[in-house]
Amino acid sequence: MSEASVLAQENFSSIRTLKAYSQEDLQIDRYNMLLEKVFQLSKSGSFWLSDFIASIYFLENLVLVVVLYIGATEVMKGVITTGDLTSFLFYTLYVAVSFTSLSTLWGDLMKSLGSSERVFELLDKSLINETSHKTLEHIKGNIQFQNVLFSYPTRPTLTVLNNLSISIESSNCIALVGHSGCGKSTIASLLLKFYEPTSGTILLDGMDISQLDSKWLRDNIGIVQQDIVLFSGSIFENILYGHPQATKEQVIEAAKTARAHEFITSFTKGYDTEVGEKGVQLSGGQKQRIGIARAILKNPPVLILDEATSALDVENETQVQEAIQNLAKKTTLILIAHRLSTIKFANKIALIQNG
Template sequence: MRAYADNDYPADHKPDWKIISGLWPFLAEFRGRVILSLALLVLAKLATVATPIALKYIVDYLDQNRGADMLLWIPVILVVAYGSLRFGATLFNELRDAVFARVAERAMRRVSLRVFEHLHQRELAFHLDRKTGGLARDIERGTNGISFLLRFTLFNIVPTLLEILLVAGILFVVFNVSYVLAILVAVVVYVVFSIKITEWRTKFVREANARDNQSNSRAIDSLLNYETVKYFNNERYEAEVYDRDLDDWEQARLKNRLSLAALNSGQALIIGLAMIVIMAMAVREVASGEITLGDFTMINAYLLQLFIPLNALGFVYREIRQALVNVERLFKLLGDKPAIEDAPEATKLAVDKGEVQFDHIHFAYRPDRPILRDVSFSIPAGHTVAVVGASGAGKSTLARLLFRFYEVDQGAIRIDGQDIRTVTQDSLRSAIGVVPQDTVLFNDTLYRNLAYGRPEATEEEVYRAARMAHLEDFIHSLPEGYETKVGERGLKLSGGEKQRVAIARVILKNPPLLILDEATSSLDSLSEQAILGALNEVSQQRTTLVIAHRLSTIRDANTILVMDGGRIVESGSHGKLLAAGGHYAQLWAQQHNRDETGHDDQERTND
C-alpha cells in the first residue's frame, strides 16, 4: 500500500465540499443541542436586526420634538429597548456558543480517538515510511478543522446569510427596491471577489502548510537521532538543512501574507464603494424629505451591521477552504485501510500445545527482492528452535511474519493447526511474547515501562519480573528506583539495561509462545549468562523461536536452523551441525576465532 505522504495533494488541489456532509454524525450525537443552538442563533439575529429599528425611533422622536415639550418616558423606554436588544443579541450568541461547545469538543475527541486507533491498526510498513512530525501536524490541523467547520458553517455562514435576507426584506418594505438592489450588488461583487481571490491564494496556504510539515519532520527526526548527530559532529549540517527548510517555509508564508493583503484591500475597497453609494442615496432622500433622519440612521446602522460580518465572511470562507483541505487529509488517512486486517470470519486463537509450523513460506518486501524462498520447518510444543545465518538471510523476517506484521506471499504459518490468517490479530499477538533486538521505551518511569507487559499486573508481579530479568540490583542503585524516568525512547538507559526491561516485560506478559530476536545482543558476557539462565527457565515450558547471531547463546536449542539466501540450508543440534562441517561449522569457527582475538562478537542485524 502506498505510504502516507506530506504532499499527497498538489498546490492547486480543490477541496471536496461534500466533506461537510461527513460531519453530520458528529452533529447527530447531540441533535437536541444543535437544534437549541440554531434557535438561539435565530433569536440573536432577530435582536441584531431589530436594534437599528429602535435606534431609528429614538432619533425620529428626538428630532421631531426638538425644542418642544416631550414625554421623557417615551425616549427612555426606546433607549431601554435599544440597550436590551443589543444585550439580547450578545446574550443569545454566548448562550448559543455555550450550548454548542459540547458538540464541537466531543467531535474533536471522537475523531482524535478514531485516528489514534486507526494508526495503531496500520501495518508496520506504513509506520516505517511515515514522517512523524508532518503526520502529527496533519492530525492536529484536521481535528481543529472539524471543530472550525462545525462552528463557522453553522454560526457564521448561516447567520450572515440570514441577516442579509432580513435586512434586505426590511429595506424593501420600509424604503424602496433601490436600496435592496444596491446591497445585493455589493454582496454579490464582494462574494465573487472573495471566492476568486481565495481560490487563487489557497495554493500559497497549502504550500506554507507543506513546508511547515517538512521543517517540523526534519526537526523531530534530527532530535530523535541526537546521538548520531553528535557522533559525526553534524550539528552545523543539521542546522543548515533545517534552515533551508525554514527558508522554504518563510518564502511560502511571505506569499501567503502578500496575497492576504491583496484580498483584504480588495474587500475593503468594495465595502467602501458600497457604503458611499448607499449613503449618498440616503442623504439625497433625507434632503428631499422622502425619509427621516431616523431612517438615515437606521440605514447607516444596517450597513455597518451587514458589512462587518460580511467582511468576516471573506476570512471565514478562506479558513473554511483550508479547514476542508485539512479535514480531507484526515478523512483520507482514516479511509486508507490497513494492509493487514482480520478475516471476516476470524476466530480467537486457541493455543493448546503451542506447536508452530512454517509451511512452504515465500515472502518479499518488494517483488524484485525475494527474502524467503520455500521455507518449511516446525517448532514442536515446548521446544526451542534457533535460526542463524548471515545478515540478510531472512531470520528476523520469520519473526515478523509469525507476529503478522506482514502477510506471507505463499504458504501458511500455523499454530496448533490454525492458519494465523484465520484468527484475530489481537488473540495472535496476545499469545506471543517478543524480545526485540532494538528495545524502545516510553518516556516514563521504569516501573511503568516494566508494567507495560501487563498493565493490570500487581506491584509484586512487576518486581518479580524485574528480579527474573536481573534488573533489581540496578534499579535499587538508582536514587529514584522504580520511579526513575528513562527519557525519550529510553535514552537514559544503556543498551543492556533496555534489553533487560524488554525481557522483564515478556516475563510479565507470560505468553505461551516466545520470539527472542537477538535478546542478549546488548549484554556483556556476565549479564548474558545470567539472563540466558532466566530465559531458559522461562522458555522451558514455552514454544520458542530464537533469532541469533551469537552462536554461543543457542547451543542448547533443540534444533538449530541455518539460513542462507532466504533458504534453510542446514538443520540439527549444535553437535550434529558441528560434526557435519557445513555452514554452521564455518560460522562457529569464525566467531570462535574472533572471540580468541578479542573482537566483539555482538553482531546485530535487520533481516
C-alpha cells in the same frame, strides 16, 4: 511546518549521533531551509490574502458610493425620501460588513483545508479488518509457515520472503540466522500479525492465524527486540507491563531470572527508579535485561527473542542464556541472532537466504 517539526524532533532524539559526527551545522542549515520554505509560503499566502481583503474593502466602499449617488439622485427627483435612503444605506452597510467578515474567514478556511488534507490521508488508509475473533482454548505452541510469500506494502516489488516453509515444534527452540535484511525479523512480525502475508499460510496449532483474534494472539506471544522500548516511569512499572496483574514478588523473580535484579537494587530507589523517556537513564544492556524480565513475567506459550542479548557482556549473556534455556523447556522459543553463542542450544537452526 510539519517537516521542520519532524526534523527538530529527530535531531533532539539523535543528539548524541549528531554530535559524534559533528554535523550540527548541517542539521541547522537543513532546519533553516525548511523554515525559509515555510516563511516564503506564508509570505506568498499573506500577500494573496491581503490583496483579496483589500479588493473586498474596495468593492464594499464602491458599492456604498454607488448606492449613495443613485439614492441622492432619486431623492432629488422625489422618488424616495431621505429616510428611505438612510435605511437603504444601513442595509447596504450591514451586508457589506458581512462580506468583509467572510473574506477573513476565507483565509482561515484555506489553513484548515491544508491541515485537513493530512488528516484525510490517515483516514483514507485501508485497515486490516478482523474477519474472525476465534481463539484457542489451549496453546501447545506448534508453528508452521507454509509457502509464505511477503513484500512490504511500501516496497511491493521487493520480495522479502519467497515461498518460505518452516515447522517449529511445541516447546522446542529454533534459531533463525542469516544476513541483515534477509527477513528474519519479518517472520516475527508476520507471526504477530503486524502484517499479512502476500500468499501462503501461517498456522498455530493447526489453525490459520488469520482466523485468530489479533489481540488474543499477541497476548499469547512474547517478543524481546534488540531495541528495547521502555516507557516513562519506574523500572517496576516497565517490567509489570508484561503482566499488569502480577505481584511484586513475581516482578522481582522475573528480574532475577533475567539477571536484572542486581543492577536494579544498586540504584538508590531500586525498582522505583525512573527510567526516563525511552529508558534514557539506563544503558543498552540494562534495558535489554528489563525487556527480557518483562517477557519472562508475561510467561507466554510462544516467545520471540530478536537479538535480545546483543548489548550484554559475555558474563551476563551466559547467565541470561541459562534462564532462556530453562524457558525453552516449557515455551516455543524463536531465536533471531548472529552470535553462535546465542543459538548453540537451539534444537533447530534455520538459515534464511534469498527469502
